[in-house]
Amino acid sequence: VSIHRAHLIKLKPTAAQAEALARVAGTARFAYNWGLSKWQELYDKHLADPQQPKPNEFLIRKTLNAVKRDEFPWMLEVTKYAPEEALRALGRAYTNFFAGRAKYPKFKKKGRHDRFRVDGKDVQVDGSAVKLPKLGWVPMREELRFSGKIISATISRRASGWFVSLNAEVEDLTLTDAENQGAAGAVGIDLGLHTLAALSTGEKFDSPKAYALAQTRLRRLQQSVSRKVKGSSNRKKAVLRVGRLHERIANIRSDALHKLTTHLAAHHDTVVIEDLHVKGMVKNSHLAKSLHDASFGEFRRQLEYKVEARGGQLIIADRWFPSSKTCSCCGGLNAELKLSDRVWTCAGCGAVHDRDINAAKNLLKLAVGATVTVCGEGSAGSGESTNETTLCETGS
Ligand SMILES: [Zn+2]
Numbered sequence: 001v002s003i004h005r006a007h008l009i010k011l012k013p014t015a016a017q018a019e020a021l022a023r024v025a026g027t028a029r030f031a032y033n034w035g036l037s038k039w040q041e042l043y044d045k046h047l048a049d050p051q052q053p054k055p056n057e058f059l060i061r062k063t064l065n066a067v068k069r070d071e072f073p074w075m076l077e078v079t080k081y082a083p084e085e086a087l088r089a090l091g092r093a094y095t096n097f098f099a100g101r102a103k104y105p106k107f108k109k110k111g112r113h114d115r116f117r118v119d120g121k122d123v124q125v126d127g128s129a130v131k132l133p134k135l136g137w138v139p140m141r142e143e144l145r146f147s148g149k150i151i152s153a154t155i156s157r158r159a160s161g162w163f164v165s166l167n168a169e170v171e172d173l174t175l176t177d178a179e180n181q182g183a184a185g186a187v188g189i190d191l192g193l194h195t196l197a198a199l200s201t202g203e204k205f206d207s208p209k210a211y212a213l214a215q216t217r218l219r220r221l222q223q224s225v226s227r228k229v230k231g232s233s234n235r236k237k238a239v240l241r242v243g244r245l246h247e248r249i250a251n252i253r254s255d256a257l258h259k260l261t262t263h264l265a266a267h268h269d270t271v272v273i274e275d276l277h278v279k280g281m282v283k284n285s286h287l288a289k290s291l292h293d294a295s296f297g298e299f300r301r302q303l304e305y306k307v308e309a310r311g312g313q314l315i316i317a318d319r320w321f322p323s324s325k326t327c328s329c330c331g332g333l334n335a336e337l338k339l340s341d342r343v344w345t346c347a348g349c350g351a352v353h354d355r356d357i358n359a360a361k362n363l364l365k366l367a368v369g370a371t372v373t374v375c376g377e378g379s380a381g382s383g384e385s386t387n388e389t390t391l392c393e394t395g396s
Helices: 015-048 057-071 073-077 081-098 209-227 233-267 285-290 293-309 355-371
Strands: 003-010 115-119 124-126 129-132 136-139 149-158 161-170 184-191 197-199 268-274 313-317 343-345 352-354
Touching (some): 015 073, 015 081, 081 115, 184 355, 197 355, 209 233, 233 268, 268 293, 268 355, 293 313, 352 355
Parallel strands (some): 184 268
Antiparallel strands (some): 343 352
């Protein structure tokens, strides 16, 4: 058995190398955005005249290659992987969009999407240095923590500088905790009311207790503000207290989200979440209260950069489906399931489900499809928070 592992390492480029990295990332971003607008242009032409071809990744690539030399000669000065891999990423973005797994691709912004990918066959690692095509040896802050065939290198700029995520095929599955990064397979997540998140692996993350307490206090403070005379200094003081409490709540939430997203990105190469802006907000006002708009956006943002930094992928399932009521083992529907039922037994196959973990498994199945078996005999735990893994297996 061989698996892919990713290790994110900070680069220590010279000033000239840093400038060159920015140029390559700029080229990748340009190619992606060029491809996106070309795709839209060709699609409009196709709509107007069905004789015109429908755009696809191959056609976009061909079109760019035909004009590159004349229109964008500077593109030839950087590694060919920059535009190539950018268009491949664009193709994947469209595939995910058409499959209903992701939103329509967006234009990449300078400063936010400074990254490029290089195929592993043109990457060399020697101690704490990595050789990238047309860039030469770039020093790294640490050595790659495992050995194996390099599959790819993704170079990206973050707030604190340039990083490389080295993706390698390794044989050895025995990992220490410190090493265990980006190793395991896909995971589905159900964000909830009773727990912060339930994972298809059977793990649960609780909402911090301090969060609930602070919320109760916030409601009381807000009431006290409304009882005070407008314009009075007492009211001003109370408003100030509300503001401070808001900030505290945001900090608690952010801490909890960071712990969760770091865990997810470190242990899984594919993370599947539901788009709450589509699903939950309307259907479930409780959910809206427990993890409202702003924090879902924050959760998603953290996951995006952490997962990507490790060379993994984030899949956002766009459509709503009755995830809680469907048995993740046999697909049977339990129409009678009430919101208060935390644990239930499937009448069809006898599987015992924890409500939230079952939902997470269904989400994973929906997104990753037939490649994942999320079933086995056995129970899903007591509904209490537990780190116990269910007997279900993930694999192909
Ligand atoms: Zn069943």
